[in-house]
Amino acid sequence: MQKLSRRNFVKVGAVGTAVLTSGSKALFAEEKPKTDVWVFKGPDNRALMEKCMETIFANGGFGANAKTVALKVNAGWERTPEQGANTHPELVDVFLEKAIASGVKVVMPELPCKKAELAFPASGLQQVADKHRVKMIDLSTAKNTFEEVEIPEGKTLKKEKVARDFLKADAIVNMPVAKHHSGGKLTICMKNWMGAVEGRKMWHVNGLHQCIADFSSFMKPTWAIVDATRCMTSKGPQGPSEDMIYPQQVILSKDQVAADTVAAMLFHSDPLAAVNYLAIARDMNIGETDIKRMNIHRITV
Amino acid sequence: MSKVKASRTAVRLLLLAAALFFAIGGPLPVWLKRLIPALSPLTTVAESIAQRAGYAGFFWALPPLTLLVLAFWKGRFFCQHLCPLGTLYSLPQKFSLKKKLLPIRLNALIFWLVMFSSVFGLPALLFLDPLSTFNRIGIGLTWGPGLLVPAFLLLSFFQPQVWCTHLCPLGYGFDLVHRKTGKQVFNRDRRQFLAGLGIGGAAALILPKVGKKSANPSVLPPGATVKFAKTCTRCYACVSACPSKIIRIKSGGGLTELSMPELRFDHGICEEFCNRCSQVCPTGAIRTLTQSQKHSTQIGIARIEKEKCLAWADNEYCMVCDEYCSYGAIETEWHGEIACPVINQKLCRGCGGCENACPAVRAGKALLIHPLNPQTTIEGKS
Numbered sequence: 001m002q003k004l005s006r007r008n009f010v011k012v013g014a015v016g017t018a019v020l021t022s023g024s025k026a027l028f029a030e031e032k033p034k035t036d037v038w039v040f041k042g043p044d045n046r047a048l049m050e051k052c053m054e055t056i057f058a059n060g061g062f063g064a065n066a067k068t069v070a071l072k073v074n075a076g077w078e079r080t081p082e083q084g085a086n087t088h089p090e091l092v093d094v095f096l097e098k099a100i101a102s103g104v105k106v107v108m109p110e111l112p113c114k115k116a117e118l119a120f121p122a123s124g125l126q127q128v129a130d131k132h133r134v135k136m137i138d139l140s141t142a143k144n145t146f147e148e149v150e151i152p153e154g155k156t157l158k159k160e161k162v163a164r165d166f167l168k169a170d171a172i173v174n175m176p177v178a179k180h181h182s183g184g185k186l187t188i189c190m191k192n193w194m195g196a197v198e199g200r201k202m203w204h205v206n207g208l209h210q211c212i213a214d215f216s217s218f219m220k221p222t223w224a225i226v227d228a229t230r231c232m233t234s235k236g237p238q239g240p241s242e243d244m245i246y247p248q249q250v251i252l253s254k255d256q257v258a259a260d261t262v263a264a265m266l267f268h269s270d271p272l273a274a275v276n277y278l279a280i281a282r283d284m285n286i287g288e289t290d291i292k293r294m295n296i297h298r299i300t301v
Numbered sequence: 302m303s304k305v306k307a308s309r310t311a312v313r314l315l316l317l318a319a320a321l322f323f324a325i326g327g328p329l330p331v332w333l334k335r336l337i338p339a340l341s342p343l344t345t346v347a348e349s350i351a352q353r354a355g356y357a358g359f360f361w362a363l364p365p366l367t368l369l370v371l372a373f374w375k376g377r378f379f380c381q382h383l384c385p386l387g388t389l390y391s392l393p394q395k396f397s398l399k400k401k402l403l404p405i406r407l408n409a410l411i412f413w414l415v416m417f418s419s420v421f422g423l424p425a426l427l428f429l430d431p432l433s434t435f436n437r438i439g440i441g442l443t444w445g446p447g448l449l450v451p452a453f454l455l456l457s458f459f460q461p462q463v464w465c466t467h468l469c470p471l472g473y474g475f476d477l478v479h480r481k482t483g484k485q486v487f488n489r490d491r492r493q494f495l496a497g498l499g500i501g502g503a504a505a506l507i508l509p510k511v512g513k514k515s516a517n518p519s520v521l522p523p524g525a526t527v528k529f530a531k532t533c534t535r536c537y538a539c540v541s542a543c544p545s546k547i548i549r550i551k552s553g554g555g556l557t558e559l560s561m562p563e564l565r566f567d568h569g570i571c572e573e574f575c576n577r578c579s580q581v582c583p584t585g586a587i588r589t590l591t592q593s594q595k596h597s598t599q600i601g602i603a604r605i606e607k608e609k610c611l612a613w614a615d616n617e618y619c620m621v622c623d624e625y626c627s628y629g630a631i632e633t634e635w636h637g638e639i640a641c642p643v644i645n646q647k648l649c650r651g652c653g654g655c656e657n658a659c660p661a662v663r664a665g666k667a668l669l670i671h672p673l674n675p676q677t678t679i680e681g682k683s
């Protein structure tokens with residue numbers, strides 16, 4: 001049932017956007033409230049994440065009646081937390097602690113690139129999930145996990161099989177690490193959904209960037225949280241990379257496209273020129289890509 | 302049944318169960334998979350001769366040597382009390398029809414054939430070693446050498462323990478070293494000794510030339526020596542040890558390559574932080590590698606077939622091969638907007654990561670791993 005409500009939500013969103021864009025451009029710029037993006041910066045990962053969680057709960061949490069939250073991290077590679085191929089376990093630790101304390105149940109489904117029994121423990125995320133008794137679901141072996149959905153706004157990707165755990169959940173949180181990516185240039189929130197679908201291989205065959213944007217028009221998280229504590233700027237997504245940067249940031253927004261745009265600026269001065277799927281997201285109006293139309297709260301922790 | 306006999310049977314059955322347990326392995330430490338096939342003095346001696354090397358090392362040479370010393374005093378003690386294959390073949394004894402299917406003993410011939418062919422560098426027929434044979438059970442039923450156990454189990458219904466009494470080269474070896482019967486046994490089978498010398502020598506020279514070399518040479522497990530095909534006894538310890546299940550049994554190829562283990566990447570890859578196969582090989586066909594030695598071993602090199610590649614031929618944003626390469630061995634050549642993959646031969650380990658992940662479907666995978674034989678190492682970078 002949840003799936004239906006999400007689909008309806010997307011449809012309503014699409015209609016709304018259509019109405020807005022058909023109106024005058026000036027009116028649009030004035031009337032649409034700026035998109036909130038929070039950038040937390042500081043040396044201590046746990047403190048960053050605590051501030052981030054405070055902000056989440058001060059801005060509606062996971063929704064009034066949310067009982068279940070599906071959390072999409074990166075845990076796909078057999079790499080250590082320092083190497084920056086997976087979401088940092090310290091951040092996830094705090095997320096789980098605070099989310100569970102607020103009364104929701106969290107699951108962590110992931111379609112790993114390496115075998116789950118290698119990648120999940122190496123990433124440190126299995127241990128963190130175990131600590132909080134959260135189920136880390138290996139989508140590569142779990143049976144009957146995927147359900148086909150339609151992507152109404154999709155240009156190339158019109159259907160995809162999505163992990164049921166996300167469709168069933170009351171709220172979705174997209175929590176990737178920001179890193180270099182050989183095919184996608186960067187992988188942050190939007191591209192992270194490739195770890196939630198069955199047909200990801202075909203995205204490469206059919207036009208990667210369009211598919212990424214298409215799917216993000218359907219899959220919109222309640223919150224997007226970007227781990228930009230340490231980032232690979234080459235040899236991504238797996239690494240190890242000799243070109244690490246250490247922004248020590250966590251970026252938060254309800255709009256994953258905005259979060260991606262802000263995070264991408266850590267890598268490229270003009271993200272839309274560098275990252276194709278962001279430019280497509282702008283053209284398709286999936287989310288905010290214009291810094292000027294964002295309310296960026298920079299918070300030092 | 303006397304009490305002594307009953308307790309003996311119980312011990313034998315227990316040992317059989319334990320051996321099965323080791324062969325199948327599961328969560329046990331991986332080196333236990335080596336224990337059963339490595340216990341054979343026949344394998345250890347023949348392989349050391351064939352490879353002109355004490356490949357086993359002190360630790361792994363000790364158990365088979367102990368068995369030899371035991372045989373010096375007690376003859377076939379191992380056969381009667383310890384051998385898991387012997388116990389298995391003795392199970393149908395009660396129901397056996399006691400027919401003489403095989404009237405003559407050939408164990409001396411097989412034994413000497415193994416020994417003399419080993420002298421010429423190819424331990425022919427060593428796959429018949431009972432402990433290597435038993436160990437194959439660990440991977441379940443397979444064609445070729447995997448059928449030996451069911452076949453002889455069936456034969457035992459007609460002629461009790463026909464394998465042990467008439468064919469087993471290891472049992473014959475125990476007879477030979479027994480201080481009481483040894484000389485007698487040798488003299489009795491002098492003709493088979495001479496036949497073994499002749500056939501063994503000829504086999505070692507001729508076998509490598511028989512059969513077509515296969516069109517796709519095999520990628521071998523990390524640590525495999527150049528003599529891998531000849532010295533592997535097909536115990537399949539590596540097959541069962543590989544967590545990725547990529548060590549498969551070869552079909553086709555020349556006679557010396559018959560049913561040998563090879564790597565295939567269609568369902569998995571050689572994992573970056575794994576050296577399990579190299580820990581279990583009882584024959585030295587795969588040398589033991591430490592974690593870091595394995596990490597720097599090149600077992601093959603990936604080659605790109607550009608006309609099949611999504612980036613090179615179809616102008617797609619792909620680079621999935623680069624994504625999945627754990628060693629940074631795929632470099633980017635820019636064609637306008639499109640990143641195209643190029644293999645860095647110095648860094649590629651031949652792990653199959655790229656081949657396995659390549660999403661190209663139009664004309665099949667755009668990457669294939671070509672074996673390196675001999676395998677090489679990457680110095681200074683890992």
Ligand code: SF4
Nearest residue numbers: 543571572575576578
């Ligand atoms: S080292 Fe590679 S081939 Fe050997 S067991 Fe491990 S994954 Fe399998």
Ligand code: SF4
Nearest residue numbers: 626649650652654655
């Ligand atoms: S086989 Fe492919 S994935 Fe493995 S090291 Fe070579 S280029 Fe990398």
